[in-house]
Amino acid sequence: MTPATVGDERHEPWARADVPPPTVQAAIVLDRVTKRFDRDGSRPAVLQDVSLTVAEGEFVSLLGASGCGKSTLLALVAGLEAPTSGTVATPGGHAALMFQESALFPWLTAGQNIELALKLRGVPRAERRDEAERLLDVVHLAGQHKSRVHELSGGMRQRVALARALGQDARILLMDEPFASLDAITRDVLHEELIRVWEATGLSVVFVTHNVREAVRLGQRVELMSSRPGRFVRRWEVEIEGPRRIESAGVSELSKEITDDLRREIRRHAVPTPSSEVRS
Ligand SMILES: Nc1ncnc2c1ncn2[C@@H]1O[C@H](COP(=O)(O)OP(=O)(O)OP(=O)(O)O)[C@@H](O)[C@H]1O
Structure with a gap:
């Protein structure tokens, strides 16, 4: 949006001092x-x-x-x-949740795990198969509908977990x-x-x-x-x-700065445990 001048009839209404910006x-x-x-x-x-x-x-x-x-x-x-x-x-x-472990049901196939989320969401049975295929495609696992969970690598399982989370049709992940x-x-x-x-x-x-680098690699904001x-x-x-x-x-540069702060926080408050180790 180009900034508009107050008093200009063509400007957006929120450019006026009395109207808050969107x-x-x-x-x-x-x-x-x-x-x-x-x-x-x-x-x-x-x-x-x-x-x-x-x-x-x-x-x-x-x-x-x-x-x-x-x-x-x-x-x-x-x-x-x-x-x-x-x-x-x-x-x-x-919100949909995703954890460190994929938490997939091992007795179901990759596709069935996703279809279960669709079922819980109320998607009609006739549409579930196609939708599960589409979601597998989104996470680059096309053709894996029939794969058993134990046949999948850790990375593939997390992809299925992501597809299942997407299948919940949540706007928050x-x-x-x-x-x-x-x-x-x-x-x-x-x-x-x-x-x-x-x-x-x-x-x-x-x-x-x-993982500080991961936080910086992915986030628009790090808290x-x-x-x-x-x-x-x-x-x-x-x-x-x-x-x-x-x-x-x-x-790298931002991770170093954040790592220094995180280390300070850990030293100040936390009882050290293996999982509190800082990786930058
Ligand atoms: N249901 C619960 N009942 C009692 N205490 C709990 C419960 N859930 C979490 N806590 C406590 O709350 C504190 C914060 O736990 P939480 O799992 O949210 O931390 P975290 O930052 O996610 O830890 P980590 O990085 O190790 O996963 C811990 O002391 C934990 O023992």
């Missing part, structure tokens, strides 16, 4: 959310007074020490947990370390796939990871959380010119 539609809004799992309040809240807005079509990466409440935050957005106080709204509609158990090359390929799917679908994505209680402490808008890859200079 805001980007929010898909997820957490407003001063506190979450405790203990009833007596004897332990620090897992999340304390957390506010976060994710716009429609935005890709946000979430980083923080192990146990700082990232998965809890996703569970709140997914409606699996209720906040102790504050509000969680998803004007972007319901919550991803909890979905590529953590994959080897570096497979992860790299899936990064490209995920970005391709994200660009094609315009989904709002919240992506939890311990860093502190622990005990979980809070957002710093945010980076990722503006890297040109194609973004895990080994890009821009990704």
